[in-house]
Amino acid sequence: MGSPELANLYQQVILDHSKRKKGFGLAEGGVAESHQLNPTCGDEITLRLHLADDDTIERISWEGAGCSISMASASLLSELVPGLTRDEARERIALFREMMRSKGAGVEDDEPLGDAAALEGVSRYVARVKCAMLGWVAFEDTLSLSS
């Protein structure tokens, strides 16, 4: 049993994604790859960016090991990004980062984040924000590397 705060942090959608990870397994090809490490706990993620012919995002593929927050966050990101343009992707990253830095206050409109909005509870726990950001930082890095 945990407190309501803990239940809010570990929502069912997060626990589900941490166990059944979307986009998991590095796919062949891709235009850029990024490896990100959280040195305090050893969490790591390697992420590849796959683009469609029109330069929109086809998908991301990734692998890694870490806590449920880092794994779920990368999984939720994988669901969110297919079909986005680069600019839309950067906007989503900026919005997610704003939410993570909100110390529990959230953002005005989390709609563009889809199910990843469920990670809002992480922002109350400063020590866990890095975990949630890991996959998104890797994704951001691949966007820079490939532009």
Added chain:
Amino acid sequence: MTIHDLSETPTTGAPRTDTLGDEEALRLRGDFPALHQSVNGHPLVYLDSGATSQKPFVVLDAERRYLETTNAAVHRGAHALAAAATELFEEARARVAAFVGVREDEIVWTSNATEGINLVAYAFSNASAGRGGSAAERFRLGEGDEIVVTEAEHHSNLVPWQELAFRTGATLRFVPVDDEGVITAEAASEVIGERTRVLAFTHVSNVTGAVSPVDEIVRMAHAVGALVVLDACQSAPHLPLDLAALDVDFAVFSGHKMLAPTGIGVLYGRSGLLNAMPPFLTGGSMITTVTMERSEYLPAPQRFEAGTQRVSQAIALADAVRYLQAVGMDRIAAHERALGERLLAGLADIPGVRVLGPLDAARRTGLAAIDVDGVHAHDVGQYLDDRGVAARVGHHCAQPLHRRLGVTASTRASTYLYNTTADVDAFLEGVAGVRSFFGEA
């Protein structure tokens, strides 16, 4: 140098027994203001003293009193405050020296154990670069020489030796741990040899709590003429420690893990060795004569204490030591051993939990790091924190040992004199609930 009478130290008036027991531990807890608070709606259960300990009023008061009444630069100035500050600073050194069974001129103040290890490593490095004259001969390293560490080391007792090897051309070798993650004399004997010049290892592992066979390893190292550096960070706060009896050449520990403030640590070195070593940090207060071209250096310990020192912290460390002595290190060790036994026995009953290190409580101190099947240490720590239980999660600055034990991170509970069986039980109850919360059981 006067050492204050131990009876001055405020502590429990109960008759002394061989161990503290819960009742006395709870009374001692009254001396630690940080332990009287709620976290996430629960009374704080602090089980992270292996990382840093909480501080009793006598230590907090000592630092404040010094700053309010005596604050001045030490070893310089002729005014009354400077003289009083210097006396307190050197009294503190004498008390800490006596605490670990060595002479006061063999105690060098550092910021922490990490700085102490770097000081020794840089003395080797500077000697290898030609500094220190003929006296520093035994600190010169080059190709063919070997620096030996173990696979169980904290990064602070590994990385400085890696860097020293890179700078000097010496080879860094390591003593592998056994399948339980323990340093054995047998494994050490296979690595220590004629080429070994320096051997650095931990007295007590910060991950497994296993106590190293110091006597045997020191004998082997000395038989081949190697110098021994002991990491006493997890022993000095928790066990009676006699560095002279252990016959090590150098030892380090940190004040903040033994009830003192941050920013103060201790390097012990044999007097003959310290005085033969070229300095590490150089500047004011460590010299005799300075010209525009060159300088002569003071004997140890001042030769290693350049710049304005951490005076209030050193004085507070002496008060921490006085507090520990009044309680009795043997009794603290016995209390933590009992807590460690309960911890191990309780963890053995929880399905899906693996304790890192030997499962025999007699071979370890009062801490335990665990791997919970299917749940990452960060999540375990979060779940425990939700219940007010403060444990350490991560690799505890010992990545190679975690890798050897087949995990990337673990969750560690570490006890101290202010912990009780109820604290251990709170940890065990938390751990017992983790896997079902995360859908693993």
